Amino acid sequence: MDTMKSLQWYVRAVELGSLSAVAREAGTTQPTVSKVVAALERELGVRLLARTTASLAPTTQGQRFYERAKGVLAEYGAAVADARGDSASMQGPLRVNAPVALGQFRLNALVLAFLAEHPGIEVELILNDRMVDLVEEGVDVALRLGGALPPGAVARRVGASPRWLVAAPAYLERWPAPATPPELARHNYVRFAWLADGDDVTLSDGARTERVRTSSRYRVNHALAIRDSLAMGAGIGLCPAWLVHDLLADGQLRRVLPDWHGESQQLHLLYPERRYQPARARAFVEFIAARLAALPGLEPFTGP
Structure with a gap:
């Protein structure tokens, strides 16, 4: 045998x-x-x-x-x-998991660049928004944005993205932008469908914190759909900068209450807690950590 x-x-x-x-x-x-x-x-x-x-x-x-x-x-x-030797250890398959929007919008191009540098490595990129069991599903590296992290995994925080209130110019022409956080309650608010806080939004200006109960007639479980809806004038939304940075730059979206912001969205790389991590997995982690946090709308983590 x-x-x-x-x-x-x-x-x-x-x-x-x-x-x-x-x-x-x-x-x-x-x-x-x-x-x-x-x-x-x-x-x-x-x-x-x-x-x-x-x-x-x-x-x-x-x-x-x-x-x-x-x-x-x-x-x-x-x-x-x-x-x-090292050259042989940089060969073989890698199974990578990431949230759908981040994977499609940002990570996909980085994975292709990694493959171009390492012709002996194969990557299977699995995109979904649920928290996967790394060991059970054979995942070598996972990317997670915010939220609780799974037990039995090594988490490396590599960056963060500030979260801003944004809306389309067309919406703000019909509905003048709120001047204070409480006025946000009178606006159409577009949010992610599965938020633990529901319709409550917590904002800070660095010195004060305000909690506002919004009115959400439209709730979506996909970040790219929220991005598109806001650009089409559906309302105001609190979005991580990595998701809307380009739309703000070309004027399709505008900051609302620019002195206020939500809690930053943390970006982690996860891998199974085990004594041995393949060299190709270590190389992928270092490659992605260096490049992903340097993208527009993301700030590198500089802590210990």
Whole structure:
């Protein structure tokens, strides 16, 4: 039995939830993967996977074995990279996760630039707005904007984006801009659909803090849709600068209550908490950290 292949296919079976998916990834057949995993179970004398016609999941013993097997594979990868040298360690796949708007609007071009510098690396960029489990979904590096960070991950804060109230000139011609934060309550307010504070908006001018209950007739779960809606004159919105910097520069949007701002949106790079991080993942983290925080609307993190 090829022990390393058995471990690799078993780990991916747990992460993908399907032997067929492992077979497609490995370029083989589902029966071949099934036989290898079954042989591993016989070798160990325990049942690792609970299979039904509709699903596949690790047993209690299988989950514990999965966690240990991931570590073994990581250490093996480190040993192989060390033996082959730095050039070989900069080869292979990377699975990257990011929020949809940030990924589409900013990160995509940076990933292509990274690939141009490292022809031996492959990147699978997965864009979604939910907080993923890095280990369970096989993610090497994730980018997160604000919010609580997941346990069991290493978080590196690389930058922040100020949040400003903005609106289109056409909207402000119909509805004069508020002169004070409380006047914001009388305006059409466009916001993200899943905010913990709901319609409440907290603003600061550096010395004072105001909390305003807004009127939100339009709530959207996608940052790029909010950006477009504001540019079309739908109302006023509180947006991170990275999302609207270009629209402000060319006059499609204007700052509202420019002396006031929301809490800055923090940008973190996350990776699994494990002893070994592939060299290609480390290179990606350094590449993205240096360039993403330097983009318009983002400020680099200078703390410890």
